[in-house]
Structures are given as C-alpha cells and as structure tokens.
Amino acid sequence: DIQMTQSPSSLSASVGDRVTITCRASQSITGYLNWYQQKLGKAPKLVIYAASRLHSGVPSRFSGSGSGTDFTLTISSLQPEDFATYFCQQSYSTPYTFGQGTKLEIK
Amino acid sequence: EVQLVESGGGLVQPGRSLRLSCAASGFTFEDYAMHWVRQAPGKGLEWVSGISSNSGYIGYVDSVKGRFTISRDNAKRSLYLQMNSLRAEDMALYYCARGGIYRGYDSSHFDYWGQGALVTVSS
Numbered sequence: 011d012i013q014m015t016q017s018p019s020s021l022s023a024s025v026g027d028r029v030t031i032t033c034r035a036s037q038s039i040t041g042y043l044n045w046y047q048q049k050l051g052k053a054p055k056l057v058i059y060a061a062s063r064l065h066s067g068v069p070s071r072f073s074g075s076g077s078g079t080d081f082t083l084t085i086s087s088l089q090p091e092d093f094a095t096y097f098c099q100q101s102y103s104t105p106y107t108f109g110q111g112t113k114l115e116i117k
Numbered sequence: 118e119v120q121l122v123e124s125g126g127g128l129v130q131p132g133r134s135l136r137l138s139c140a141a142s143g144f145t146f147e148d149y150a151m152h153w154v155r156q157a158p159g160k161g162l163e164w165v166s167g168i169s170s171n172s173g174y175i176g177y178v179d180s181v182k183g184r185f186t187i188s189r190d191n192a193k194r195s196l197y198l199q200m201n202s203l204r205a206e207d208m209a210l211y212y213c214a215r216g217g218i219y220r221g222y223d224s225s226h227f228d229y230w231g232q233g234a235l236v237t238v239s240s
Contacts, residue, residue, distance in 0.1 A: 011179075053231065053232055054212075054230055097161065097162055101226050104167070105164055108162040108163065108164070
C-alpha cells in the first residue's frame with residue numbers, strides 16, 4: 011500500500027497568513043494527489059484534485075502543486091473559515107490512502 | 118445540487134451484519150464511480166471500497182475483503198455496503214462519496230460526500 015505522510019500534523023496561524031502543508035507519498039503517484047478540508051462534525055470537502063486542479067466553488071486562495079512523491083497545499087491568505095483539518099489522498103492505486111491530517115488552528 | 122444521503126447505520130453486536138445504503142440525487146448516477154470511506158471516532162479517513170459506474174470494477178481495502186460487499190442499483194440511484202462479521206475495529210462513521218472525473222476518466226478523487234452513517238459495534 012502507498013503510505014501518505016503529511017507535515018506538519020498541526021499548525022497555528024493567523025488570519026491573513028500564507029500557509030503551506032506538505033504531503034509525501036511512499037512511492038511515485040505521478041499527479042494523482044487530492045486535498046480535502048474537514049471541519050469538526052462535518053463531512054470532508056474536496057479542495058484540490060489532480061495535484062493542482064481547484065474543485066468547483068473553492069476560493070482561488072487555495073492552490074496545490076507537486077508531482078511524483080512530494081506535494082503541497084498552499085493557502086495564500088488565511089480566512090476565518092479556513093481553520094479546519096486538511097487531508098491529502100492518493101488516487102494512483104488501490105487501496106486509496108489518506109495522510110493522517112493537518113489541523114490548522116487559529117493563533 | 119449533488120446530494121448523497123446514507124442510511125442503515127446503528128448499533129450491532131460483534132459478528133453480526135449491517136447493510137448501509139446511499140441515495141443519490143442531483144446528478145446522473147450511472148455515469149459515476151462511487152465509494153465508501155470511513156472515519157473512526159477522532160481518527161483519520163480510510164477508503165473502504167469503490168465500484169465503477171457499471172459495476173465492472175470493484176475494490177476493497179484488505180481489512181474488509183471477504184466480509185464487506187459493495188453494490189449499486191443504477192435504476193434506483195443507490196449505493197450499498199453489506200457488512201458481515203463486523204468487528205470492533207469496523208466502528209466508524211461511513212461516508213458515501215462520488216468518484217470524480219478528470220479528463221473524461223474516473224480519477225478516484227471524491228468530489229461529493231454524504232453526511233455519513235454511524236456504525237457502532239459493541240456487545
């Protein structure tokens with residue numbers, strides 16, 4: 011199975027900050043990397059798919075990059091509604107696996 | 118508007134069975150792969166199973182192979198997960214999720230999710 015490792019596990023930041031979350035795969039997944047946002051008590055929501063494609067309705071302050079084994083999710087200017095947990099997921103091969111999550115908290 | 122509504126969750130004893138359902142609306146169900154993803158309390162996300170649009174491809178995570186069966190009824194716009202021989206470690210919130218399409222192909226990202234069905238396994 012492909013292991014997905016996110017860093018950091020938690021992150022404190024302020025409104026307006028630029029933040030970056032990293033996801034590393036245990037083997038190459040080319041560009042089959044997706045990012046989800048989950049707020050407490052809610053279902054996850056897709057943010058980025060295919061490493062860099064913005065899902066419909068997602069603000070343009072979110073962006074994704076990377077290929078092979080190393081990927082990043084960047085939020086250019088944090089807004090209050092962005093504080094949540096973010097998960098990466100590889101869709102290269104089954105079983106599709108997720109990172110352990112990065113909890114983004116208000117400083 | 119895409120909507121996915123799970124049902125069938127509940128409290129079940131270890132070794133017993135449960136069947137989850139997911140009712141889809143707001144999109145052409147037969148055109149999309151569908152998946153089940155679970156989340157144990159306070160834990161991360163785990164893909165459980167997926168099924169292609171015509172049921173020609175089915176996949177499972179190893180921990181449920183031989184115990185869980187995914188199926189779909191395109192005429193009823195519904196996805197199912199039959200869970201047998203349930204274990205304590207199967208206790209989780211089970212989400213139904215639609216498989217996204219990229220460049221005309223199922224790319225197995227999960228673009229819409231239901232609110233989840235809670236499965237509690239306890240004696």
